[in-house]
Amino acid sequence: xxxxxxxxxxxxxxxxxxxxxxxxxxxxxxxxxxxxxxxxxxxxxxxxxxxxxxxxxxxxxxxxxxxxxxxxxxxxxxxxxxxxxxxxxxxxxxxxxxxxxxxxxxxxxxxxxx
Amino acid sequence: xxxxxxxxxxxxxxxxxxxxxxxxxxxxxxxxxxxxxxxxxxxxxxxxxxxxxxxxxxxxxxxxxxxxxxxxxxxxxxxxxxxxxxxxxxxxxxxxxxxxxxxxxxxxxxxxxxxxxxxxxxxxxxxxxxxxxxxxxxxxxxxxxxxxxxxxxxxxxxxxxxxxxxxxxxxxxxxxxxxxxxxxxxxxxxxxxx
Numbered sequence: 001x002x003x004x005x006x007x008x009x010x011x012x013x014x015x016x017x018x019x020x021x022x023x024x025x026x027x028x029x030x031x032x033x034x035x036x037x038x039x040x041x042x043x044x045x046x047x048x049x050x051x052x053x054x055x056x057x058x059x060x061x062x063x064x065x066x067x068x069x070x071x072x073x074x075x076x077x078x079x080x081x082x083x084x085x086x087x088x089x090x091x092x093x094x095x096x097x098x099x100x101x102x103x104x105x106x107x108x109x110x111x112x113x114x
Numbered sequence: 115x116x117x118x119x120x121x122x123x124x125x126x127x128x129x130x131x132x133x134x135x136x137x138x139x140x141x142x143x144x145x146x147x148x149x150x151x152x153x154x155x156x157x158x159x160x161x162x163x164x165x166x167x168x169x170x171x172x173x174x175x176x177x178x179x180x181x182x183x184x185x186x187x188x189x190x191x192x193x194x195x196x197x198x199x200x201x202x203x204x205x206x207x208x209x210x211x212x213x214x215x216x217x218x219x220x221x222x223x224x225x226x227x228x229x230x231x232x233x234x235x236x237x238x239x240x241x242x243x244x245x246x247x248x249x250x251x252x253x254x255x256x257x258x259x260x261x262x263x264x265x266x267x268x269x270x271x272x273x274x275x276x277x278x279x280x281x282x283x284x285x286x287x288x289x290x291x292x293x294x295x296x297x298x299x300x301x302x303x304x305x306x307x308x
Binding site: 009013014031032035039046047048049050052053054055056057059073074075077078 | 137140141144145147148150151152154155169170172176177181184187
């Protein structure tokens, strides 16, 4: 049996990036706020820093865009927002995720019949 | 810069040595910006505050593991997309044998040509249309001319009959796998995967 930590790592792969996109659905977010939200309970990410490699890839993939803005207190802040291709990827993921998680739930509850 | 922060960033940079340089710089810059933002606007930052912050950000090894896993994941996905669209070389041994046998296989008592036709239809490199062209335009390859199956032709017709199979063979070489590598198909498939 896999330890719980390894299992979570596997489950995060392929889903975490869409959690980032989903957090941006209602509008842009400041990078630091984004990492705080994602690491709130330690389920989605183990620590705040592990979000940044993902953010860097999402920028390269063009599913998010960023903008630097001056801040009243402190250094300039980087804001993230969804691009049209990011929105499309999120819609596709959400459809497939509902199907997938519904099927897994049904199997776990013993409600999966042929 | 706080020495604890400088030491942390140095360890992070070292831990990320397995990443492409551009990615490595991206991640270290992002984390440094994060730390600077978190520590700004505070009157008095103690070493304990810095340690608490660095704890929340996580050990460099965890960030490096996340970065390497993410990189490996995307690379594997890209390879999968490539492999699904282009299995093997564009013009592999099977295709080479097919074209050669179609053109000159007739010299081997026509059996060679027959094998060539079988290989032509077995290869995934050609569309049906190209397979029909390959089969019809090269009836027995160039061999019939020399075996006297066809009437001994006058000069221009003779060269035309020599040229036809060679042109058809060139067409097969040219079109092999072209339909599989269409960029819009690749994009469609990549979209379906990610």
